[in-house]
Amino acid sequence: MKRPSQVVLLIAGILVAVGVIVVRAMPRHTVRALAADRAPSTVRAPAVMGTFYPSRSAQLRSAVRTYLEEAQIPRPVGDLVALIVPHAGYSYSGRVAGHAYRSLQGGSYDTVAIVGPSHRVRLEGAALSGLDEWFTPLGRVSVDGVAAQAITKSYPGARVNDAAHDPEHSIEVQLPFLQEVLGDFRLLPILMADFSQENCASLARALAELAEDRRVLLVASSDMSHYPAYDDAVRVDKETLRAIQTTDAGEVAATTKKLMAQGVPGLSTCLCGEGPVKTVLMAAEILGADKVQVLKYANSGDALAGPRGGVVGYCAVALYRSGSSTSGRGEDLNEEQGQQLLILARRAIEEYVAAGRRIAIKDLDPVLLRPAAAFVTLKKDGKLRGCMGSLEPSQPLAETVRDRAIMAASRDFRFSRVRAEELPYLDMEVSVLSPLRRVASPEDIDIARHGVVVVQGSLSGVYLPQVAEEKGWSRDVLLSHLCREKAGLPADAWQKGAALYVFTVQSFLSPAPGTEADVKD
Secondary structure (H helix, E strand, O other), X not given: OOOHHHHHHHHHHHHHHHHHHHHHHOOHHHHHHHHHHOOOOOEEOOOOEOOOEXXXXXHHHHHHHHHHHHOOOOOOOOEEEEEEEOOOOHHHHHHHHHHHXXXXXXXXXXXXXXXXXXXXXXXXXXXXXXXXXXXXXXXEEEEOHHHHHHHHHXXXXXXXXXXXXXXXXXOHHHHHHXXXXXXXXXXXXXXXXXXXXXXXXXXXXXXXXXXXXXXXXXXXXXXXXXXXXXXXXXXXXXXXXXXXXXXXXXXXXXXXXXXXXXOOOOOOOOOOOHHHHHHHHHHHHHOOOOEEEEEEEEXXXXXXXXXXXXXXXXXXXXXEEOOOOOOOOOOOOOHHHHHHHHHHHHHHHHHHHHHOOOOOOOOOOHHHHOEOOEEEEEEEOOEEEXXXXXXXXXXXXXXXXXXXXXXXXXXXOOOOOOOHHHHHHEEEEEEEEOOOEEEOOHHHOOOOOOEEEEEEOOEXXXXXXXXXXXXXXXXXXXXXXXXXXXXXXXXXXXXXXOEXXXXXXXXXXXXXXXXXXXXXX
């Protein structure tokens, strides 16, 4: 018969053994979460931390900020709906990804839905995450469980499958960029392995439906050509990008099929995330996206000093909803169209000052007859002489510029009316506005790029993007001046509930005819 002490030891040994079996049976993300926070089954641990990107938070943040700061992107052409972003190790694709996420600065979204390919786990439909949070060295990201439930209701192929997410990197590598640019956001992670048109279309409809009652950013995670030689990669990727720019998922599928049939040496795929790309293109089209910008293209050969064989391609692409027919400037104007606006503004002021009449709108580029909001700014000897504008596209752009030019010269209460003898010495600037977009926080405002509108009750004020640079103001100083001087509100109203909106501008400047700039040989 065993003594009591032996029984206790035996029971303890059994419990330890059972515990070991249980722990070994746990998924890796649960084990790591349990070790870190004693919160099993709630936090996904990183799969590629320390390999695809730095494991130390300071080094990771520094790398992400460097990629963002180095990115040079064109002016946005509307409301950002979706991005296509690569997912390789940061030393290879981080600079390209930085261009995509630079376009997000100043934005605000309720949910970021990232659709990525499942590289390691085969699955049908799409895999959602049932965990509460995902972890990176920059902190935790909350999973949008409500959005996930909505997707499962409208898309029969959706299943919670954290085993598929557990080893996957295509979504994880996007998170540090989003954490740095957006700060607080909710994540809807979706993995795909079935890239059929039917499956993509079904998921796309569910994502578009989700975006009807919340502000959703769509992200397709995909690299481009895999393993051809450098020059072949550039050719193949450029053709794939041309297909993406049509925003037609069918064209993308047909193009990649054609390219794969060409027998390019080493080429194993044109888009490893073709399903996510097609899905996001379809969803973005339903949501009204009608403009595409290729922000950056490169391949792994550009990051290497050695041989350029067997490279992988990367692109950063943004899809915008321009709303050009009713609510914005649409596509950017070219220089000739801008000059037509400047000539129109000067002639409008000259005719009004001389005879009190408005000139007729005729013989202009049809693009200038589309509705758009604009401001006209007058300066003399480098000092403001008048500025008037509209924030809503309530009339054709040409009429907006004509009427605001006259108002800037005759109705700006801060200045006396412009006199005929001043006309040769007036600099004129026409600023064409994008649609207004409300931001959730002052942190979302990039004063180097955004004009700002503050609204509280019946009071409002606006500053163009040029103001912060001209005055040398910080964001907080600008917002305080905006509230007090432009809106007649307390200087701290922006901190106490006043609504803030942002917009971008495309500006055209004409020096005064009487200045040295116009008479040089």
